[in-house]
Amino acid sequence: MEVRQLRYFVAVAEELHFGRAAERLHVAQPAVSQQVGRLERELGVRLLERTSRRVALTGDGRRLLDEVRAALSAVDRVRAVAADLAAGRAGVLRVGTTPGTGPRLYRAAAKLRADVPDLALTLVDGTIAAHVAALRAGELDIALVRGAVGARDLQAREVWRDPLQVLLPSAHPAARAPAVPITALADLTLRLPDRGSDPALQDALQTACRAAGIVPSTGRPVRSLEDAAVEIGMSEGDATIVCGCGDAPMPGVAVRPLAPLVEVSGLLLAPPSTAPACMDALVAALA
Structure with missing residues (x-):
């Protein structure tokens, strides 16, 4: 043959x-x-x-x-x-990234370097659609995305789940509690990323708001979380929703989980030719 x-x-x-x-x-x-x-x-x-x-x-x-x-x-x-x-690029893992996955990638790279000491990462940001196209074209080795992906020709493994969190002014009354009730979002002006950059976040948020019977008002879209955090910290009632942000990125803002808990799945995408053993190693490193 x-x-x-x-x-x-x-x-x-x-x-x-x-x-x-x-x-x-x-x-x-x-x-x-x-x-x-x-x-x-x-x-x-x-x-x-x-x-x-x-x-x-x-x-x-x-x-x-x-x-x-x-x-x-x-x-x-x-x-x-x-x-x-042949071109001397061995040991380079080309990764499509999603906002908020940086710390996870840093930890994963440290684990992978135990087996591949000279491993280097090339990180490429973009939308889910762009990552899927790049994987199909051989321009990426893997991609980390959130939410369901309709690409049956690619391998997809759920690796983690991120809680939705509210980033809001630390002086706002809702920041005093350890968690922000979803109904409290009705009193905030939500600034969200463009849908194309993180559709899973928006879908999960909209589902939770409908279930709570609220329709939050929305403000300008978020282009950069760092810039938005500065503006939110200086506002009276602006907020944004993030996935797995951890601690507050800077003074003046607070990060609190939603109550009840709302989670979004994190997926590892890879071409169909990626060996099962390789997928298992990546999943173990990223989990």
Whole structure:
């Protein structure tokens, strides 16, 4: 079985036409038909139904198509890693990040360096959609995101859960208690990040507010948590919602969990070619 046979099969399966598949692959049509036929004989199954009018996948062909795509993705990943090695970039883990995951990554890197002493991280911020596209293109090795991700072609593991917290002026009455009731958000002006940057946070917050029967007022969106914290600390009733922020980032503001507790799942995303042992090691380091 040759890699080109697999590529030719995928092209025909996606185009459902030998001529268009040949044009896409920049080869002659007879070569595509010949290689796909050889693949069928080697596998011992019929992958395609061919008539003078149409080409269609057989049941066996449909079942094998995802496996062939995964095999080709693994081959491409091997070549990408080999290119990195040849270029002297070994030991670099390219990570798509989400706001608030920095401390977790720092701890994970310390654990991973026990096995890979020269490990370096290249961190890339962006939206979930951008990270998914970069993983598919081989431009990232892993990504840390929050909430559900509709990308069945990627591996996804839930690694942690972050509580939603309120960052508000330390002088505000709601900051006096160890937790902020969700109903108290009705008395604050919420400044939230753009939905595209953290949709899971907004979805979880909106669900909790609906359940509590409140509709908080909203202010300007948050572009930078540090800048927003300064402005919130100087305000009378502005606030923002953060995931797993920990202690207050600076004087003048307080960070309190919501009551009742609202959590958002944190996921590790990786290409399908990532080995199970590698995924297990990453999960253990990030947990």
